[in-house]
Amino acid sequence: MQEIQTDAAPASIGPFSQGIVDGDRIFVSGQGPVDPDSGEVVSDDIGEQTERTLKNVAAVLEAGGSSLDAVVKTTVFVTDMSNYDAVNEVYEEYVGDPAPARSAVEVADLPIDIGVEIEAIATTDP
Numbered sequence: 001m002q003e004i005q006t007d008a009a010p011a012s013i014g015p016f017s018q019g020i021v022d023g024d025r026i027f028v029s030g031q032g033p034v035d036p037d038s039g040e041v042v043s044d045d046i047g048e049q050t051e052r053t054l055k056n057v058a059a060v061l062e063a064g065g066s067s068l069d070a071v072v073k074t075t076v077f078v079t080d081m082s083n084y085d086a087v088n089e090v091y092e093e094y095v096g097d098p099a100p101a102r103s104a105v106e107v108a109d110l111p112i113d114i115g116v117e118i119e120a121i122a123t124t125d126p
Ligand SMILES: C=C(N)C(=O)O
Pocket: 013, 014, 016, 029, 030, 031, 111
């Protein structure tokens, strides 16, 4: 088991790794719409938040030798399910084909003031 550490994604804000490589699987911790350079939330707009979040997921995957194309499962956490369509509009531009398995849930709150968080499981690139 190997920890993924990259400056291309936001630093961890708690007792968790950005990602873990375990054999041929990569587990990406929940990522949010935080700019890795500034450490700030990128925007209030849910589409822009989703885009930055997926870029952060991609950065962790790439640091671990994988990519969004190799994602097999995601979980999408939103604080307002009325944003479902707006999140999907961006999400489908980023994930591979076939789209990974996914669960999407509304949560009461997230650790910082954001509207979306996404975690992922991927294979290492073949
Ligand atoms: C932000 C997180 N991924 C966490 O606290 O687990």
